[in-house]
Amino acid sequence: MARATESTLVREDTSAYEAVAGLTVGLAAVLFFLALAALVDIVSLTDTVVGVPTLTLLGTLLVVMGVAVVGFGLLSYREVFPTQPRESAGLIAALLFGGIWFLLGALVGSETLGLGPLGGLVVGLVAGLGAGAVTAVPREDIGSTLPAGALALVFGFVFLLGVVGPEWSWSPANFPDDQQVTFFARSVAPFAVQGSALVVGWAAAKAYGGFGARGRHFGAYLLVYLNALAIIAVLVALVAFVVFKGFVPVTESVQFGLGVGPETTVALFGFSYTVVWPVYWPFLMNGASLFTDITGVFPAIVGTAWLVIGAVVLAVPLGVGAAVFLTEYAEQGGFTRVVEVATNALWSTPSIVFGLFGAAFLVPRFTPQPQKSLLAGMITLGFMLLPLVVITAREAMVAVPDEYRDASAALGVSRWQTIRSVVIPASMPGIVTGVILGVGRIAGETAPLLLTMGGGSFVPAGQRAKVLNGFQLSLSPPFVTNPELTQATTALPYQLYQVVLTGTGETAGVNDVLAFGWGTALVLLAVVLSFYAVGILTRQYFRSKLKYE
């Protein structure tokens, strides 16, 4: 290129051009999240935002940004401001813009202009090829701004002129009548706005960086950053949604004060001690009962807690033991590879398969008559947890440096003692991470519980699984018995399924079945997160023992 630009090593001040470009980038981000809010119904399309109808506001913003971006391109092309554009915006951008404009052209051609499928195809091809050519052929500053700005302008005017209003809907004619699909403005419009905001923001970010390598860096940075923020936003929205829906039923008539709560009697091996709680929280402390106003999920919380504890107690020693054998004793080769593949496959086995296995193999084994039981549920979930514990424990042990093993062997310490006092402590954080991940999965499992553990989903508080109180000593074998373990009981995900889908709640005295479901979901989320918190604290403890602060 014959054009020589002066480049300076240090940019001392921001030019007006850069300031406006930066402002446009910020506006694109605002628009992106506004559209995200509209998508999840936080902002309604039929309503107004700061006094302006939502769609009008979105359309205006799009038009403003479209004009701005096209302006950057033209100004840069006329070399009003110093930029370093390359010869072309590149093939990938051309394909992307071509594709977008093809879709847009085909839709507008066939539907808005009423040219029919063939006419739509022609319009789409013209638009797509045109946009691709405009992107690829001219210099980068034109190629990456004009198609983007034009896209924003088209959508902006579509919303501003009311072509797509809040009540707009479109049912494509080429679906069979009994499988009609309808697109509504409330889902299509936010998507279109989000897409254009990304494209325009990318172009504006490139303009802000003066195109060229620096511009590409800013463009990519914007896309990656918005992507990460959007993921966080979706997560936050999900949790917020559950909290929002579940908060009212969960906190109904909570009372604080001495003596208002229920009595708890802890009895273990014949000793008992009674405390009265200073808080009465009906949703968390009640079971199903005709004598209380509010039906609660207490038995289900207890059931879930025991399930997780049982599964962890079963799976962790077995899994860590298997990992020790595989990493420290077994000859590395065909056998260990087969075991590794098998464990990975086991971890991806669908949970309903585990459930069916439990129902066929475990349920008939503990009682004279086949009976679903807490123990069968624990063992089934333990089997589900086992492969992940093996995988993560193995990885953690392989990561322990061989220098430790050498040092220990050179001191004359046997292999088993080396494993016990050096290898396992050093791999504890990794093992705990695996258990955390696994518990997150099994605590929310419903399918295996349906088949192995679930009894009545609405249980009076008095009939919860009292595992601790259930231990009984006797002088004849097996010396310790616990009838609670062989009883069917309930758990949070199981109860959630029952109440939302099978309508058992109505007969059990639940007034608002959906609200009860959201409340149960919130409690389940809280229980899983608290297991998570315990896991992270444990991991932190083991880490702090290994590291020097």
Place this chain on the structure above:
Amino acid sequence: MSETESPTQTDGTDSTDSPHQTVAGETEERLREEWREYAFEDETKLAVEDLDVYYGDDHALKSVSMDIPEQSVTALIGPSGCGKSTFLRSLNRMNDRINSARIDGSVRLDGEEIYRDGADLVELRKRVGMVFQAPNPFPKSIRENVSYGPRKHGDINTGLLPRLLGRDDTEAETELVERSLRQAALYDEVSDRLEDNALGLSGGQQQRLCIARCLAVDPEVILMDEPASALDPIATSKIEDLIEELAEDYTVVVVTHNMQQAARISDQTAVFLTGGHLVEYDGTEKIFENPESQRVEDYVSGKFG
């Protein structure tokens, strides 16, 4: 491990037809005959005879024989890949930990064959301790690092059960830790933070901690595999002083790349050259001032290697 490096160059000295042969027409057999005549005053601690080590197909150590006298420092020097570390590791059977390794020959510790069937590796490694090239303390406290060996051997019992039974050895442990750290010239630097994690120490301190950890088991022989090569000059000189002190009570065998270091600290020196041959073994002064072999003279004077 690559044991076959490019042949050595000896240009500028005697006329050599091929670099593969020993210099000046000497055959390896003749060389070996010559240095077999060394004699040391002290008792022999370790007697090595016709030791061959193979890693798979690789013949890493070729028929090495040497006697290591007790309470002295023996240096093993030679270029990279000459088999000196392999030799060192066969003295406490650490080579057994490498799957492909095969060992022929005899090593006797105080007249007892360590390679005979049924040899007790735990006992052997208690008597022949080892310090590695890179400091490798455990991710535990300084105290636990030092008392690790005796604890695992059951010589020191701490914890709940021994305390209940009245057999708690905490005092013995404290004493042992202090003594070992003092012997390793580390106690004054760490006495106020024995409960801190050992990974917080500097590299030189970590290496001295590893020496203390080795001393705590009360060995008779200490093998050191380039103990100072990962350290700065000040830390290196501390380790060197320490090695000289240790030789008063222990038999020290040290592998080093650094010929000045070998000359400074050792009583006798063995020179290994490419291919896994022990070329010459004699008093350190003799090796460095008037070696029998031309190759050794070239090597110690820095003409190759």
